Amino acid sequence: AQSVTQLGSHVSVSEGALVLLRCNYSSSVPPYLFWYVQYPNQGLQLLLKYTTGATLVKGINGFEAEFKKSETSFHLTKPSAHMSDAAEYFCAVTSYSSASKIIFGSGTRLSIRP
Amino acid sequence: NAGVTQTPKFQVLKTGQSMTLQCAQDMNHNSMYWYRQDPGMGLRLIYYSASEGTTDKGEVPNGYNVSRLNKREFSLRLESAAPSQTSVYFCASIQGLGTYGYTFGSGTRLTVV
Numbered sequence: 001a002q003s004v005t006q007l008g009s010h011v012s013v014s015e016g017a018l019v020l021l022r023c024n025y026s027s028s029v030p031p032y033l034f035w036y037v038q039y040p041n042q043g044l045q046l047l048l049k050y051t052t053g054a055t056l057v058k059g060i061n062g063f064e065a066e067f068k069k070s071e072t073s074f075h076l077t078k079p080s081a082h083m084s085d086a087a088e089y090f091c092a093v094t095s096y097s098s099a100s101k102i103i104f105g106s107g108t109r110l111s112i113r114p
Numbered sequence: 115n116a117g118v119t120q121t122p123k124f125q126v127l128k129t130g131q132s133m134t135l136q137c138a139q140d141m142n143h144n145s146m147y148w149y150r151q152d153p154g155m156g157l158r159l160i161y162y163s164a165s166e167g168t169t170d171k172g173e174v175p176n177g178y179n180v181s182r183l184n185k186r187e188f189s190l191r192l193e194s195a196a197p198s199q200t201s202v203y204f205c206a207s208i209q210g211l212g213t214y215g216y217t218f219g220s221g222t223r224l225t226v227v
Contacts, residue, residue, distance in 0.1 A: 009154065034215050043118075043204055043218035044157075090156060101172070102216065104149075106156040 002027045002093050006105035014113045019063075019078040021108050023091030026072065033074040034092040034102065035065055044090065050074065061085070086112045117141070120205050120219035127195040127226045135190040135222050137205030145208050146188035147172075147216065148180065150201040157204065163188055195226045 007022040025031055032051045036044040048059025055067040061084075065076045074091060091105040118139045127133055139146065145164050149157040149172075159172030163182040177199060179191045188207075192199060202223050206216035 036215075041221075043220045044206075044216070045218070046215040049215055101159060101162065104156040104158075106154055 002031070002095065002103050004091050004093050004103055004105035006089075006091050006108050008108055009106065010109045010111065012111040012113060013081050015083055016080050019076070019081045019085065019110065021076040021089050021091075021110065023065075023074045023076065023105060024072050025074060025091070025093045027093060027095055029095045032094050032096070033065075033067060034094075035059065035063070035074075035076050036090045036092060036104075037061075038088045038090065038107075040087075047076070047089075081110075081112050083112050083114070086110055118205055118207055118217050118219035120203075120222050122222060123220070124223050125225070127192075127224065129196060129226060131195050132191065132193050133195065134192075135203055135205075135224075136187070137189065137219060138187045139205075139207040139217070140186065141207065141209065141217065142185070143207035143209045143217070144185070146182065147206045147208075148178075148188070148190045149204045149206065150174065151204060151221075152201050160190065160203075192224075195224075197226045200224060200226045 003026045005024045034049045035047040038044045048057045050057045050067045058064045063078045088107050088109045090107050092102045094102040121136045147162040148160040158174045161180040163169045166185045181189045202221050204221050205219040
């Protein structure tokens, strides 16, 4: 079985500060990992994904994430927060063997202070 | 714009009423999904359809039924709504294996009173 744990249901940073959203996963097979963003009253948008290959993955809006197998982590970062980054972020996991079902974490709400 | 369209966007039901949530995608995707989103619980899979003509239960199927009407459309039916089904429902689709991530609809906010 696969699972995802997002540490911190709410993270608040100042505009211009580093954004770090934490995600740890559990998977008995090589994982495929995703970060999604949800703006208020909207559906989810894919930010970035890791399947195979390079462990540092770059996504939209300046976000990136690094797959660390030894730490079973896939943390999301952005060097400088912008007010428009305020949203809810979801980490998700699947694998080739269960690639039709993606398991989502409980989400982290990111607030940006002026 | 291509994507996933859900109707209605908002709905209020009385306990015991029935309704169908509609979902259509125009990206020629094979697989379609219904999730519910509740505060602090992320998204939980209700049902999915890996291809036209097939449906399978997800994590929380009780109280729901689905129909994959054709390749484009995947509906979710609540036969007898309960307050516990108050939630935001998302439809999603993917092409082939899930390694490319889902495309989501904008959601249906359902309240059961």
